[in-house]
Amino acid sequence: MSFLIGPMRKHINGHKELTAHNEILSLPKLEKVYIPITMGNAKIEVKVKENDSVKVGDVVALRNDHFYVPVFASVSGKVLGIEKRMGSNLKPADHLVIENDGQYTKAEGLSTLSLEEASAEKIIDFMKEKGLVGCGGAGFPTYVKYNTDKCETLIINAVECEPYITSDAQGMGLNKDLFHLGVKAMFKASKAKKCMVGIKVSKKDLIPVLQDLFKDDKGIEVCPVPDVYPMGWERTLVYELIHKRYDRLPIEVNCIVSNATTAIMLGEAMTSGMPIVEKIVTVSGDAIKEPHNVRCRVGTPFSALVEACGGYTSETVSLIAGGPMMGTSVIKDEVVVASSTNALTILAYKPVESLKCLRCGQCVEHCPSGLEPVNISNALKANDVDRLEKLRPMDCIECGMCTYICPSKIEVTENVRKAKRLMALRVKK
Numbered sequence: 217m218s219f220l221i222g223p224m225r226k227h228i229n230g231h232k233e234l235t236a237h238n239e240i241l242s243l244p245k246l247e248k249v250y251i252p253i254t255m256g257n258a259k260i261e262v263k264v265k266e267n268d269s270v271k272v273g274d275v276v277a278l279r280n281d282h283f284y285v286p287v288f289a290s291v292s293g294k295v296l297g298i299e300k301r302m303g304s305n306l307k308p309a310d311h312l313v314i315e316n317d318g319q320y321t322k323a324e325g326l327s328t329l330s331l332e333e334a335s336a337e338k339i340i341d342f343m344k345e346k347g348l349v350g351c352g353g354a355g356f357p358t359y360v361k362y363n364t365d366k367c368e369t370l371i372i373n374a375v376e377c378e379p380y381i382t383s384d385a386q387g388m389g390l391n392k393d394l395f396h397l398g399v400k401a402m403f404k405a406s407k408a409k410k411c412m413v414g415i416k417v418s419k420k421d422l423i424p425v426l427q428d429l430f431k432d433d434k435g436i437e438v439c440p441v442p443d444v445y446p447m448g449w450e451r452t453l454v455y456e457l458i459h460k461r462y463d464r465l466p467i468e469v470n471c472i473v474s475n476a477t478t479a480i481m482l483g484e485a486m487t488s489g490m491p492i493v494e495k496i497v498t499v500s501g502d503a504i505k506e507p508h509n510v511r512c513r514v515g516t517p518f519s520a521l522v523e524a525c526g527g528y529t530s531e532t533v534s535l536i537a538g539g540p541m542m543g544t545s546v547i548k549d550e551v552v553v554a555s556s557t558n559a560l561t562i563l564a565y566k567p568v569e570s571l572k573c574l575r576c577g578q579c580v581e582h583c584p585s586g587l588e589p590v591n592i593s594n595a596l597k598a599n600d601v602d603r604l605e606k607l608r609p610m611d612c613i614e615c616g617m618c619t620y621i622c623p624s625k626i627e628v629t630e631n632v633r634k635a636k637r638l639m640a641l642r643v644k645k
């Protein structure tokens with residue numbers, strides 16, 4: 217398998233200035249929150265029933281199969297029941313509805329953790345108990361990655377390469393101590409020899425702050441990386457920092473990668489005992505009146521974020537959970553903030569008329585996975601499954617670069633996505 221072929225690194229307009237220096241908005245009290253409790257096809261045990269009282273940080277549901285993932289109440293109040301709403305995967309999903317009493321009463325007995333007293337194993341158990349998940353959008357349980365003795369390098373991904381998103385950068389600037397604590401705890405849990413904090417070279421105000429933060433921490437280094445897309449993709453960042461390629465997971469090259477906000481959330485849990493119940497979400501794009509980072513509870517509908525930011529500026533908009541390159545279109549603003557949500561991007565819908573493919577090869581040249589998007593599109597159109605198999609669409613990371621780069625405005629990424637779905641169905645048969 218060949219990854220990282222071709223230039224694949226391109227500076228793209230980040231539009232970060234829209235939110236980078238704005239104050240973080242706090243939402244007015246929400247009447248209800250809708251906690252997502254569906255996780256694919258996994259069986260979820262709901263721990264509360266209608267009319268139960270809950271406090272912030274109480275476990276309200278639990279996934280306990282090959283993954284252990286507790287789900288927490290993000291407000292205090294009364295359980296109203298379970299409601300189907302559209303999930304970020306565009307499928308109806310169960311959400312636990314909690315009526316917010318506005319008191320935000322903390323659950324009793326929330327455990328904290330002292331870094332000095334905790335062993336690596338204890339930190340990993342703590343990540344598990346607190347339901348810590350990747351906050352870069354992936355939502356994968358963090359403790360699973362750290363259950364290894366093979367890690368030599370821990371990489372903290374503070375790159376935030378997607379356009380518009382600034383929630384990691386603002387979070388780090390505001391929560392320096394929690395970030396510092398979280399990174400040190402992750403470093404201890406990983407048992408690695410070194411820790412590299414990858415941050416874009418263009419974040420000129422934040423780099424010296426982080427260098428000062430880690431100046432006395434042996435083995436932790438702040439590493440500026442080029443301001444190109446998709447530098448924040450794990451595979452690109454690992455290659456940039458340790459010059460190694462892997463097939464499926466970074467641990468194949470003795471590496472763990474964790475997102476910067478995940479480290480902040482770990483620091484928060486260690487200090488206050490609170491799991492992820494609140495997030496900073498970037499609400500930005502060219503079709504929102506007042507782009508801002510917004511502090512909100514898990515379970516907040518996107519519609520409330522839009523309202524807090526002054527509403528839409530266009531009658532027809534594209535709503536994307538995450539950034540415009542790798543995020544997921546969500547169609548409706550009833551979708552809610554999950555513990556892994558980092559952004560809501562709102563773009564004016566502009567119907568694009570695609571032209572004929574020029575066979576320019578740009579999409580091939582810039583694909584970070586070393587794929588041939590144009591040929592995948594053609595094989596899909598011809599329903600040539602044998603050819604598709606050879607073209608490896610399953611290795612696509614859906615970074616959006618092929619669509620972005622295409623001079624004929626062809627939705628190449630969408631074609632590759634369709635090819636992936638087709639191949640996945642064939643595997644299942």
Ligand code: SF4
Nearest residue numbers: 583612613615616618
């Ligand atoms: S979306 Fe997929 S095919 Fe297109 S450039 Fe990115 S990785 Fe390559």
Ligand code: SF4
Nearest residue numbers: 573574576577579622
């Ligand atoms: S970038 Fe667009 S026009 Fe060029 S080869 Fe790919 S699909 Fe065709």
